[in-house]
Amino acid sequence: MxxxxxxxxxxxxxxxxxxxxxxxxxxxxxxxxxxxxxxxxxxxxxxxxxxxxxxxxxxxxxxxxxxxxxxxxxxxxxxxxxxxxxxxxxxxxxxxxxxxxxxxxxxxxxxxxxxxxxxxxxxxxxxxxxxxxxxxxxxxxxxxxxxxxxxxxxxxxxxxxxxxxxxxxxxxxxHPEIPMVKRCHSYEIHTKFKYQCQQCKAIVGRHSKSLDVTKKCCGLCRGRFVLLPTGKGKEGKKQQPNKFAMFVKENYASIKKSNDRFKHADVMRVLGQEFARKATIAGD
Ligand SMILES: [Zn+2]
Ligand SMILES: [Zn+2]
Structure with a gap:
């Protein structure tokens, strides 16, 4: 099969x-x-x-x-x-x-x-x-x-x-009236529950309350997740990860350079921590 x-x-x-x-x-x-x-x-x-x-x-x-x-x-x-x-x-x-x-x-x-x-x-x-x-x-x-x-x-x-x-x-x-048949689609998956990392503000979706926040942490920065109120995760999702994405874009190369043994995951972990620190200082 x-x-x-x-x-x-x-x-x-x-x-x-x-x-x-x-x-x-x-x-x-x-x-x-x-x-x-x-x-x-x-x-x-x-x-x-x-x-x-x-x-x-x-x-x-x-x-x-x-x-x-x-x-x-x-x-x-x-x-x-x-x-x-x-x-x-x-x-x-x-x-x-x-x-x-x-x-x-x-x-x-x-x-x-x-x-x-x-x-x-x-x-x-x-x-x-x-x-x-x-x-x-x-x-x-x-x-x-x-x-x-x-x-x-x-x-x-x-x-x-x-x-x-x-x-x-x-x-x-x-059927030119429908979207082109392409190799990949990346549908935004409509999940009912959203968990947000308290550190880097990344959001993950789940169809049920299946994420055990006591056992699972953020894959980007190892921060802790909290369940967002249902139906209200959308705004946070649009704003925060963009800020984080920009932060990653701006700082990825310099952090990677700072340690040549760093793998992608290491760089992301440091970025997550740095971002969280900045956010706290800025009171964001
Ligand atoms: Zn296919
Ligand atoms: Zn995180």
């Missing part, structure tokens, strides 16, 4: 896609100059799965009721992608499971090959915790289906190599 772990990234849309859209729009506006202003651009099904900005109404039932409807949505997306991207070459009954335990990766493929036979099978597993919205499901599923296609159609598991890229590219061409 082989596994591909796909850590997923906020997708970046290449400029050429936007440019091409502009071109298309300007061409169609030639044909129907009046309608251009009357007609609102029709949203495709895939686009309707985007999480709308805060404060705007949610129209898609799959976005609104994602948890209840995710199995239905998975089947719908699978059938659609199989047709539009994979030439219907992936078997309809491909197993797709929702995994409760996966917390770090959005999805992965489990490849199997029966002994003494050439039958190759694959199962896609999706993380309940990371794939927690319709758009994440859409983007993760297509990424994993590219892996599945490599195994089932070409008989190779080449990671994100040329076979995988071939299918990813096909997906990008077929």
């Amino acid at each position: 082989m596994r591909c772990l796909c850590v997923f990234a906020t997708p970046i849309r290449p400029k050429w896609i936007d440019k091409r859209k502009d071109k298309e729009n300007s061409l169609s506006s030639f044909k129907t100059p009046v309608n251009k202003f009357l007609e609102r651009k029709k949203e495709s099904f895939l686009e309707s799965l985007n999480t709308p900005p805060v404060g705007t109404p949610v129209r898609s039932p799959f976005v609104k009721d994602f948890k209840k409807k995710r199995t239905e949505l998975t089947a719908k997306l699978f059938a659609m992608f199989n047709k539009t991207v994979f030439e219907s070459k992936i078997p309809d009954n491909l197993e797709i499971l929702w995994n409760k335990r996966m917390t770090k990766t959005a999805g992965y493929c489990v490849y199997t090959k029966r002994k003494f036979s050439s039958v190759r099978e694959v199962r896609i597993e999706l993380s309940e915790k990371v794939c927690d919205s319709a758009e994440r499901l859409r983007d993760t599923l297509i990424h994993e289906m590219c892996h599945a296609a490599c195994w089932l159609i070409h008989g190779v598991n080449d990671g994100h190599g040329r076979f995988w890229k071939y299918w990813a590219c096909k997906a990008n061409v077929a």
Whole structure:
């Protein structure tokens, strides 16, 4: 059994896609100059799965009721992608499971090959915790289906190599309205509980109160963790680690130079201590 772990990234849309859209729009506006202003651009099904900005109404039932409807949505997306991207070459009954335990990766493929036979099978597993919205499901599923296609159609598991890229590219061409299928996604994982290091202010997330603060300390500076009040960790997360990151950026090289036997972890430990000391002096 082989596994591909796909850590997923906020997708970046290449400029050429936007440019091409502009071109298309300007061409169609030639044909129907009046309608251009009357007609609102029709949203495709895939686009309707985007999480709308805060404060705007949610129209898609799959976005609104994602948890209840995710199995239905998975089947719908699978059938659609199989047709539009994979030439219907992936078997309809491909197993797709929702995994409760996966917390770090959005999805992965489990490849199997029966002994003494050439039958190759694959199962896609999706993380309940990371794939927690319709758009994440859409983007993760297509990424994993590219892996599945490599195994089932070409008989190779080449990671994100040329076979995988071939299918990813096909997906990008077929569906330019969704984020590019890329090698990695780094989704911010929405954890319910956040622990903050009292020394360097770094924050770690957990889905449950699983971190034993009496036994575990900060990996950066060995400081002690405290549980942050739920729902209020976000601001602290945005501000403090940035300060620490800047501090690291400014001082990493000099600390590393100060002792040539220092490894990365040693440098980070010293940085954490220094940062904490500075913060106390500054009363920050
Ligand atoms: Zn992958
Ligand atoms: Zn720390």
